[in-house]
Amino acid sequence: MFIEPEYDVIVVGAGPSGTSTAITAARLGLNVLVLEKQQQVGMFKRCAEGFAWGLIESLELKLPRKCWTQEIDGSYIYAPNMKEFLIDMGKTSGYVLERRVFDKWLAEEAVKAGARLIADVNVYDVIKDKGFIKGVKANFLGEDYEVKSKVVVAADGVESLVGRKAGFPLINNPVLMDSGFQYEMAGIELKDPHKLEFYLGTKVAPRGYLWVFPKGENKANVGIGIIGNSPETAKKYLDDFITKHDRFSRGSVLEVNAGAIPVGGLMKNMVMNGLILVGDAAHQVYPIHGGGIGEAITAGNMAGKVIWHCIEKGDWSEERLGDYNKLWWDKRGNALAKSEKVRETIEKMSDEQLNMLAASITKDDLMKIVDGNVAILTKTLLKFGAKNLQKKIFG
Amino acid sequence: MPFFKVGDLVKLIVDKNKCLSCGGCVSVCPKQALELKKYPEWDKDKCISCEVCVKFCPVGALKLKRD
Ligand SMILES: Cc1cc2nc3c(=O)[nH]c(=O)nc-3n(C[C@H](O)[C@H](O)[C@H](O)COP(=O)(O)OP(=O)(O)OC[C@H]3O[C@@H](n4cnc5c(N)ncnc54)[C@H](O)[C@@H]3O)c2cc1C
Numbered sequence: 001m002f003i004e005p006e007y008d009v010i011v012v013g014a015g016p017s018g019t020s021t022a023i024t025a026a027r028l029g030l031n032v033l034v035l036e037k038q039q040q041v042g043m044f045k046r047c048a049e050g051f052a053w054g055l056i057e058s059l060e061l062k063l064p065r066k067c068w069t070q071e072i073d074g075s076y077i078y079a080p081n082m083k084e085f086l087i088d089m090g091k092t093s094g095y096v097l098e099r100r101v102f103d104k105w106l107a108e109e110a111v112k113a114g115a116r117l118i119a120d121v122n123v124y125d126v127i128k129d130k131g132f133i134k135g136v137k138a139n140f141l142g143e144d145y146e147v148k149s150k151v152v153v154a155a156d157g158v159e160s161l162v163g164r165k166a167g168f169p170l171i172n173n174p175v176l177m178d179s180g181f182q183y184e185m186a187g188i189e190l191k192d193p194h195k196l197e198f199y200l201g202t203k204v205a206p207r208g209y210l211w212v213f214p215k216g217e218n219k220a221n222v223g224i225g226i227i228g229n230s231p232e233t234a235k236k237y238l239d240d241f242i243t244k245h246d247r248f249s250r251g252s253v254l255e256v257n258a259g260a261i262p263v264g265g266l267m268k269n270m271v272m273n274g275l276i277l278v279g280d281a282a283h284q285v286y287p288i289h290g291g292g293i294g295e296a297i298t299a300g301n302m303a304g305k306v307i308w309h310c311i312e313k314g315d316w317s318e319e320r321l322g323d324y325n326k327l328w329w330d331k332r333g334n335a336l337a338k339s340e341k342v343r344e345t346i347e348k349m350s351d352e353q354l355n356m357l358a359a360s361i362t363k364d365d366l367m368k369i370v371d372g373n374v375a376i377l378t379k380t381l382l383k384f385g386a387k388n389l390q391k392k393i394f395g
Numbered sequence: 396m397p398f399f400k401v402g403d404l405v406k407l408i409v410d411k412n413k414c415l416s417c418g419g420c421v422s423v424c425p426k427q428a429l430e431l432k433k434y435p436e437w438d439k440d441k442c443i444s445c446e447v448c449v450k451f452c453p454v455g456a457l458k459l460k461r462d
């Protein structure tokens with residue numbers, strides 16, 4: 001009824017990567033179909049909802065008030081010894097979204113741009129023909145459909161069925177994935193309802209961190225991301241933390257969320273003949289903090305443009321679609337790869353080293369490190385190393 | 396051809412009371428032995444019993460039963 005037999009572009013997944021691709025491609029005049037597995041766009045929240053305003057700019061859209069719950073003007077970071085480190089931005093620098101509303105708003109923008117979107121459609125395979133991906137096989141309310149397209153966009157998240165069915169190499173290394181778990185809590189006490197809280201340490205969150213992202217005066221996403229091969233579950237670590245802190249232990253649970261965060265495994269190649277990967281499906285996540293919404297939007301916008309260009313030129317082979325690889329690596333990939341190096345250095349640090357780092361790092365240096373400056377991190381660590389040695393020798 | 400398949404000796408049990416259908420296990424499986432339907436579905440012919448999924452699951456909903 002709703003699904004026609006052929007489109008220029010089929011986007012699988014209506015998360016931010018899929019809808020951003022659809023917005024851009026549809027605005028350029030392409031005939032776009034977006035298919036979403038969930039019964040409701042935005043229902044599948046695998047996210048702490050932290051976001052920065054500017055990240056939407058590539059789409060030339062303004063974030064409507066309804067999409068965010070809380071303005072953020074800084075962060076509290078806690079070292080393993082619980083020493084507090086405040087980063088005060090002095091003004092609003094970010095937001096905690098309501099992903100359900102945000103994802104649905106982006107979906108509506110895609111529709112406004114001329115795309116067609118249908119929820120509750122499960123894509124279960126791709127159509128392959130003569131070395132090209134030529135469409136998808138999907139089920140909509142019990143009926144099977146084969147829909148053809150020039151280009152298929154795998155925007156179907158971290159477990160990307162489309163990518164796997166098309167034969168993309170898998171990341172089979174749990175060390176490159178964080179295991180994430182979260183409660184959306186109400187009735188809790190926050191340090192400051194406009195500041196994020198981050199807790200570090202091998203005992204609190206091995207390799208990753210534990211977060212508190214406020215969604216109101218007494219409400220927040222309280223969650224954790226840990227290395228994917230940890231013998232204890234992410235839930236266990238989070239529960240231990242909550243039990244120990246009265247501010248949270250008496251709170252209520254409004255939602256339970258979980259998910260994998262691809263904090264590594266950036267892909268040199270994200271295209272095939274007639275196929276392009278965006279967002280979590282292509283592991284486009286900032287390796288230090290795991291933020292992927294902004295990356296998804298930026299990449300979706302690039303993918304939409306490249307697809308349009310290829311279709312204009314009548315060639316959507318791997319080679320032509322490969323412009324997307326170049327564009328993305330140039331604008332984002334190299335920065336993300338640097339940030340991955342920083343993460344690899346930090347994850348080797350002991351709690352003692354983390355404590356020392358927190359004790360004397362400046363806000364400016366910290367910001368540079370988060371931006372992927374390995375040199376500053378190394379310099380700071382060497383400084384500690386030298387101090388430590390002096391202490392050992394001279395007492 | 397191996398003499399026997401690993402999947403004949405083990406069984407992946409999904410605790411549906413715990414599972415949040417987040418797809419984490421599917422995304423770390425090196426053999427595509429899992430697919431996310433309502434809950435993860437296990438393909439015994441592909442499983443190599445590496446237990447990557449079991450360790451990864453954020454809530455500990457997976458167990459590999461060996462008999
Ligand atoms: C616990 C956790 C906390 C996070 N916190 C943050 C944060 O604070 N800030 C931030 O920026 N990022 C955060 N991230 C990362 C962020 O959520 C993702 O990077 C982002 O959602 C990626 O967008 P996407 O569109 O690529 O994928 P998704 O948002 O996962 O969307 C994929 C969509 O595809 C659909 N789909 C999947 N398979 C099929 C199929 N076969 N057929 C049809 N549809 C399908 C899914 O239902 C889903 O709607 C977090 C992730 C986790 C797990």
